[in-house]
Amino acid sequence: MNTKSTFRTPAGRFLRHLVLVGFGLVMIYPLLWMISSSFKPEDEIFTDKSLIPKNVTLENYVHGWTALPNSFATFFINSGIIVAGAIVGNLFACSLAAFAFARLKFPLRKLWFSIMLGMLMLPHHVILIPQYILFSKLGWVNTFLPLIVPKFLATDAFFIFLMVQFIRTLPRELDEAARIDGCGFFGTFFRVILPLARPALATTAIFTFIWTYNDFLTPLIYLSSPEKATVPLALRSFMDAESGSSFGPLFAMSVVALAPIFGFFIAAQKYLVRGVATTGLK
Amino acid sequence: MTVQSALKGRVAADHGSTRRMRRGVSEGLAGYLFLIPWFIGLAVIVVGPMVASLYLSFTNYNPLGSPKWIGLDNYTRMFTADPRYLKAVRVTVTYVVLSVPLQLVFALLLALALDKGMRALNFYRSVYYLPSLLGGSVAIALLWRQVFGDSGLVNQVLGFFGIHAGSWIGDPDTSLYTLVTLSVWMFGAPMIIFLAGLRQIPTMYYEAAMVDGAGPLRTFFKITLPLLSPVIFFNLILQTISAFQAFTPAYVVSDGTGGPVDSTLFYTLYLYQEGFPNLRMGYASALAWVLLAVIGIITAINFVVSKYWVFYGDEG
Numbered sequence: 001m002n003t004k005s006t007f008r009t010p011a012g013r014f015l016r017h018l019v020l021v022g023f024g025l026v027m028i029y030p031l032l033w034m035i036s037s038s039f040k041p042e043d044e045i046f047t048d049k050s051l052i053p054k055n056v057t058l059e060n061y062v063h064g065w066t067a068l069p070n071s072f073a074t075f076f077i078n079s080g081i082i083v084a085g086a087i088v089g090n091l092f093a094c095s096l097a098a099f100a101f102a103r104l105k106f107p108l109r110k111l112w113f114s115i116m117l118g119m120l121m122l123p124h125h126v127i128l129i130p131q132y133i134l135f136s137k138l139g140w141v142n143t144f145l146p147l148i149v150p151k152f153l154a155t156d157a158f159f160i161f162l163m164v165q166f167i168r169t170l171p172r173e174l175d176e177a178a179r180i181d182g183c184g185f186f187g188t189f190f191r192v193i194l195p196l197a198r199p200a201l202a203t204t205a206i207f208t209f210i211w212t213y214n215d216f217l218t219p220l221i222y223l224s225s226p227e228k229a230t231v232p233l234a235l236r237s238f239m240d241a242e243s244g245s246s247f248g249p250l251f252a253m254s255v256v257a258l259a260p261i262f263g264f265f266i267a268a269q270k271y272l273v274r275g276v277a278t279t280g281l282k
Numbered sequence: 283m284t285v286q287s288a289l290k291g292r293v294a295a296d297h298g299s300t301r302r303m304r305r306g307v308s309e310g311l312a313g314y315l316f317l318i319p320w321f322i323g324l325a326v327i328v329v330g331p332m333v334a335s336l337y338l339s340f341t342n343y344n345p346l347g348s349p350k351w352i353g354l355d356n357y358t359r360m361f362t363a364d365p366r367y368l369k370a371v372r373v374t375v376t377y378v379v380l381s382v383p384l385q386l387v388f389a390l391l392l393a394l395a396l397d398k399g400m401r402a403l404n405f406y407r408s409v410y411y412l413p414s415l416l417g418g419s420v421a422i423a424l425l426w427r428q429v430f431g432d433s434g435l436v437n438q439v440l441g442f443f444g445i446h447a448g449s450w451i452g453d454p455d456t457s458l459y460t461l462v463t464l465s466v467w468m469f470g471a472p473m474i475i476f477l478a479g480l481r482q483i484p485t486m487y488y489e490a491a492m493v494d495g496a497g498p499l500r501t502f503f504k505i506t507l508p509l510l511s512p513v514i515f516f517n518l519i520l521q522t523i524s525a526f527q528a529f530t531p532a533y534v535v536s537d538g539t540g541g542p543v544d545s546t547l548f549y550t551l552y553l554y555q556e557g558f559p560n561l562r563m564g565y566a567s568a569l570a571w572v573l574l575a576v577i578g579i580i581t582a583i584n585f586v587v588s589k590y591w592v593f594y595g596d597e598g
Contacts, residue, residue, distance in 0.1 A: 017402070020395060024409045027467065030429050031416075046433040097320040106313025116320075119328060123527050123577055125550055126570045129563050130331035130338065133345065153323025160320070185312040214419045216530045217550075221558060232420035236534060239424060247428060254421035265415055269408070 038251040045247050061256070064249030068238060070227050072253060075234040078223075079213055082147045082230060086212040087205050089151030090159050094204060095197065097154045098163030099189045103175060119157040124217075132221060146222045147212075159204045166200035167193060206268045210261055231257045335567045343564035356568035367569070369544045370552040373458060377548065378525040381465035386517055388469040393476035394506070407477070411470035422464070423534035427451055430460040451535055454545035461531050461546060472517040479513030480506070508593040515592045519584055526577055529554070549573060 037045045038060050040053040048054055065072050100106070101113050135146040154160060170193065178188045194201070219230045229237065235257055238250060307315065314321075339356055341349035360367050392410055396403055416422050429435040430450035437447055450456045483506065491501045532540065532548040540547030540555070553573070557566030 016395065016400075020406055023392075024406065027413060028409060030425055030435060031412075033429070033435050034425050046438075049438055093319040093323070096316045096318075100313045100316035104309050104313040104316065106310040109313065112317070115324070119324075121523060121577070121581065122328070123523070123570075123574055125527065125553055126335055126574045127328060127331035128553075128570065129557050129567050130334035131327065132557075133334070133563070134326075134331065136345070150323065150327045152319060153327055154320040155323045155327050185307070185309070185316075189316070210415055211418075214530075216420055216533070217554070220533075221554075232530075235420045235424060239534075240537075250424060251428075254424055257421040258416055258419065261415055261419070262412075265412070 034251050035255055038248065038255045040248065042246055042248045045251075060248035060252035064238070064253040064256075067249055067253075068226070068234060068241060070229075070234075072231070072234065072256065074227060075229055075231045078144070078228060079230040082144050082219075083209055083212045085144065085148035086151045087208045089148060090154075090156055090204055090208045091201055093152050093154035094156060094159040095163055095194060095201065096189075097160045098167055099193055101160065102164045102167035103172075103188075103193070104185065116157050116160055119155075120161060128217075128221070135222065141222055142224050142228060143222075144228075147215075147218055151208075156208070159208070162203060163197060163200045166197055170196050202268065206264065209264055213261060335570060338564050339568035339571050341564040342562075343567075344561050345563060346561070349564060352564070356565050357572070359565070360568065360572065366544060366547065366552065370540070370547045370549050373540075373545065373547050374526065374549040376458060377462060377465075377528065378522060380459075381462045382518065382521045382525050384462065384466045385469045385521060386472055386514065388466055389472035389517070390476055390510075390514070392469065393473050393480060394502075396477060407474065410473055414468045414470035417464060417468035418530060420530060420534050423531045426460060426464050426531065427535055430463075452542055454541075454543040457535070457542060457545045461528075461535065464531050465525065465528070472521060475517055476510070476513060479510050483509045511592040512594060515584070515588050519581060522580060522584070523577055526550075526573065526580075 032051055036051045036053060039056050039058070040048060041055055041057050041059065044054065097116075101109070101116065131146075132141075135141060138145075140146050140149075174192050174196070175188050178192045183191060214232065215230075216232045216236075219233050220236075223229055223233060226237070235250075235253060238253060338349060340351060340353060342352050342355075343349040396406055413422075427434075431437075432449040432452070434449075436450060440447055450460050487505050487509070488501065491505055496504065527550055528548055529550040532546045532551050533554075536542070536546045536551075538551075538555075538559075540551050549569070550573075553566050553569045556562045556569060
């Protein structure tokens with residue numbers, strides 16, 4: 001691509017890989033350090049500087065899992081319920097809205113579409129407080145509802161935008177063919193557009209998972225009782241409970257907390273590549 | 283009207299009516315039906331609260347009482363009688379001004395280094411992208427606390443070179459910079475966008491430049507940079523908006539206080555403190571509206587200035 005002639009020679013190519021690998025290692029090193037430390041006995045974390053623990057122990061994981069009044073199983077179940085609800089909500093509501101914006105002609109469409117685009121840039125903090133007042137009037141504070149219900153109302157404009165962009169690339173002839181075959185708008189949406197939009201739906205699901213799972217501010221505001229806490233909230237109170245003295249269990253639980261994102265990333269990457277490959281074949 | 287056109291009209295009308303029968307509803311109505319959830323969300327979750335928040339920003343409101351109208355008092359207090367607020371503004375602006383350009387420079391450099399068709403490209407891309415996915419989490423913020431802590435990773439490495447430093451998190455002069463590092467560490471997402479942008483540049487430009495004897499630097503400044511400028515602009519807008527809203531790392535690293543000595547008191551953290559633990563919801567709403575206005579103004583400035591440096595191919 002570039003005329004970097006020095007990188008074209010075998011030695012240059014080797015040098016470039018060396019730099020890229022070295023840089024990657026520096027970036028990943030804190031993560032490796034955390035994983036390695038989580039398997040070390042408490043007194044060796046800051047004294048044993050090697051990445052490979054001399055004495056491997058699972059003590060940190062065993063201790064960390066049950067260190068809070070509720071075990072981390074509770075927090076994972078809580079996070080799981082919220083994430084699952086958010087994914088279903090986003091897939092349902094954002095795809096409906098995206099189909100309307102991408103395919104249907106209706107009065108004031110341009111106006112609504114630009115309002116949707118405006119929502120993309122709206123800082124969440126502007127509506128934080130009245131939203132809290134609203135949900136507390138409804139008696140939803142300290143339930144999962146404030147974290148799930150808004151997703152069923154297509155409030156994540158980013159995903160609408162993403163799906164609109166994707167649906168616009170699908171050939172319109174498909175819709176027309178479906179209509180000639182007797183499909184109504186809802187039939188066209190469910191039987192033609194949704195199946196073809198699977199890559200965009202997968203992307204939506206993946207990012208909803210990561211954002212919702214990582215989200216800290218919303219659960220911090222709405223979930224006050226310890227048994228309702230999500231994984232990030234639990235990790236935070238974990239730090240207080242251990243008062244910063246024992247790092248082993250903290251590292252261990254951090255590793256456990258990051259594992260789903262990591263796993264999802266690996267698994268979903270495959271799905272995404274396949275999705276792109278199949279649509280590329282058309 | 284000729285017979286032919288009349289016939290055509292009738293056929294079209296028939297066609298139209300049968301189509302309408304099959305569809306059940308007209309396209310215009312269908313559009314609104316599909317948008318029902320979105321409209322409810324817009325009204326109840328977004329616009330309603332926005333209006334309420336604007337009203338509350340002119341009141342003194344504690345959720346235990348009822349809002350009391352105080353006019354512009356919240357806004358004047360912010361700029362004249364609230365040193366913590368001014369400190370939060372300084373901290374946030376420093377953070378945005380440092381972290382956004384640094385992050386974009388790293389993203390661009392790495393995207394350029396990952397040449398098309400090179401070996402293990404996907405592997406590198408994944409490795410560099412991973413921190414972007416993990417970085418927003420509490421776990422990573424906790425890790426950062428340790429990495430830059432008293433006997434953390436950074437000081438271990440420095441100790442190896444004979445340099446002994448204290449906690450980077452605990453020192454108000456350096457704590458903010460540890461958060462800047464965390465943001466730069468997450469350069470993977472803009473890098474992916476840059477990589478996609480670089481793919482869009484036709485190779486013939488590079489071939490022509492090579493034929494004309496342009497060196498790598500000249501090629502970069504005369505071809506890559508101008509043709510990539512729309513993507514750079516897109517990344518700049520996106521990262522600026524999200525940097526203004528950074529919350530989790532500051533909260534976790536400082537235990538929710540914004541300390542030491544308010545050195546990590548991000549704007550959003552101050553807003554949270556005022557609105558929730560301190561229950562000054564009127565004041566917090568005013569803070570939120572100023573944030574919205576600032577983000578709006580900066581985005582607008584970015585758009586105006588972009589006319590002078592962003593190059594859209596179809597114009598030239």
